[in-house]
Amino acid sequence: MNVFYIMSAASLPLYFMVFGCLLRLRCVSRSYNTTFYSILLQHCIVDIIAMTFSILNTGLRNILVIRQFMFNYQDYYLAAASYNSVYYFLYIRCTGIIFLSLQRYLIITAPTSMLTQKVQFASKFQIISIYWGVPTLISLVVLKDTNFKYDSLESMSIIAEQEVIKRNTLMALIVVSLTCILCSLAYGALFYYIRKHTAGLSRSLRREVHLAFQVFVLLLAFFVILVYYAFQNYFSQTHNTGPIFYMRALYPVANGLLSYINPFCILFLNKDLARQVIRSMTCHKYKVSEAQVSGIASTSTKHQGSHRKGLIGSRKREEPKESNQVLF
Numbered sequence: 001m002n003v004f005y006i007m008s009a010a011s012l013p014l015y016f017m018v019f020g021c022l023l024r025l026r027c028v029s030r031s032y033n034t035t036f037y038s039i040l041l042q043h044c045i046v047d048i049i050a051m052t053f054s055i056l057n058t059g060l061r062n063i064l065v066i067r068q069f070m071f072n073y074q075d076y077y078l079a080a081a082s083y084n085s086v087y088y089f090l091y092i093r094c095t096g097i098i099f100l101s102l103q104r105y106l107i108i109t110a111p112t113s114m115l116t117q118k119v120q121f122a123s124k125f126q127i128i129s130i131y132w133g134v135p136t137l138i139s140l141v142v143l144k145d146t147n148f149k150y151d152s153l154e155s156m157s158i159i160a161e162q163e164v165i166k167r168n169t170l171m172a173l174i175v176v177s178l179t180c181i182l183c184s185l186a187y188g189a190l191f192y193y194i195r196k197h198t199a200g201l202s203r204s205l206r207r208e209v210h211l212a213f214q215v216f217v218l219l220l221a222f223f224v225i226l227v228y229y230a231f232q233n234y235f236s237q238t239h240n241t242g243p244i245f246y247m248r249a250l251y252p253v254a255n256g257l258l259s260y261i262n263p264f265c266i267l268f269l270n271k272d273l274a275r276q277v278i279r280s281m282t283c284h285k286y287k288v289s290e291a292q293v294s295g296i297a298s299t300s301t302k303h304q305g306s307h308r309k310g311l312i313g314s315r316k317r318e319e320p321k322e323s324n325q326v327l328f
Contacts, residue, residue, distance in 0.1 A: 001058060004252035008055055011260035012048075018263045019044045021277045032273075035120050035127060036103055036211060042131045043096040047259040050089040054252060057082055061156050071153045079148040083158050086251065087142045087168055090225070091135040093258065094179040097219055099131065101183040104212040108205055109193045138175070142168055162239065169233040176226045183219050187212075207272075214269040221258045228254045 022041055025032040060066045070078050106116040149159045194201070194209060201209070228247065235243040267274045 001252060004256050005055075007253070007256040007260055008051060011256075011263065012051060012055075014267075015044070015048060015051075015260065015263045017281065018266055018273075018277055019048060021280045022273065024280075025273075025276055033124075035122055036100070036107070038124055038127045039096065039099050039103060039131060042128060043093065043100065044262065046089060046092045046096065047262055050085075050093075051256065051259050053085060053089075054255065057085075058252070067153065067156060071150055071156065074148075074150050077146060079150055079158055080146045083148050083160060084139075084142050084145065086255075087172055088135070088139045090172060091138050091175055092132070094175050094222070095135045095138075096131060097215070097222060098179055098182055100215045101186045101219065104208065104215055105186040105190050108190060108208050108212065111205065141171065157245065162236075165244065166233075166236045169229060169236045173226075173229040173233045176222060176229055180219075180222055180226055183222070187216055187219070211270065214265050217265050217269060218262055221261045225254055225258055 019041075022032065022037065022044065026037065026041070061070065103119060106113070106119055110116050145160075145164055147161060147164070151157045151159050190212060228251070232244065232247045235241075235247065267277065
């Protein structure tokens with residue numbers, strides 16, 4: 001927990017600054033209102049909520065009055081929330097990294113396809129609904145469990161049924177494994193496409209490739225979680241309860257790595273957004289450019305612009321010329 005608190009003290013304020021900067025940029029520039037940044041914003045929200053909940057859930061237990069309250073009313077889903085939230089936030093972030101990876105694959109390999117256009121021009125409501133709805137449906141298996149108890153007022157360790165632990169760890173291992181497999185396949189195909197079409201990539205698509213590398217580094221943290229749940233599932237299936245509690249004690253560090261790697265990926269691998277964050281930290285105004293739009297959006301804008309120019313040109317040809325006339 002001390003390691004987790006140190007990680008939080010160093011990373012959580014930075015995460016809040018990156019999140020606030022992204023949120024403000026979405027209010028002043030359409031460059032940051034694309035599908036990618038909408039999904040990334042939801043991913044940031046989940047990370048911040050998960051880390052804040054983890055800090056409060058563990059830190060408040062050190063206060064005797066609150067610990068006594070949680071112990072006395074543990075049957076009112078307090079103990080269950082402490083346990084089930086671990087899996088709920090995990091499944092949300094797993095589906096989030098899958099959505100980010102698939103969006104990167106589509107926007108780079110098939111920027112003009114109908115599916116890519118539907119994804120790229122999806123409304124914010126649709127993105128939020130799918131992002132939160134899919135993992136919530138998956139988590140219903142976990143969220144319905146309520147039979148959890150604190151072992152004692154002093155330690156406040158959660159006691160769960162053996163069958164519940166076995167099911168949850170196995171389900172978590174399956175979900176994380178599928179996440180790593182699907183994202184790895186997407187990035188494998190993406191890497192093959194980039195090698196084959198390197199010379200033909202436009203400037204806007206090269207920017208999309210840089211964003212894809214940001215998501216790929218974030219994906220590496222999920223492989224750490226995969227190793228964690230592989231051990232956790234093995235110990236639960238073999239009824240080895242001692243290592244289960246030991247692995248559970250290590251979870252805050254693994255969870256912190258999964259969340260706190262994201263702001264550093266943004267700062268080191270997303271030059272456009274990192275530049276805006278630095279300007280915000282140094283109390284400078286944002287310098288936004290409408291040219292920094294995702295590949296599909298920029299292509300669509302160019303088509304619209306050329307169409308408008310054509311209309312304007314035709315109108316000019318139709319209008320009679322008048323000499324010595326000034327229009328204001």
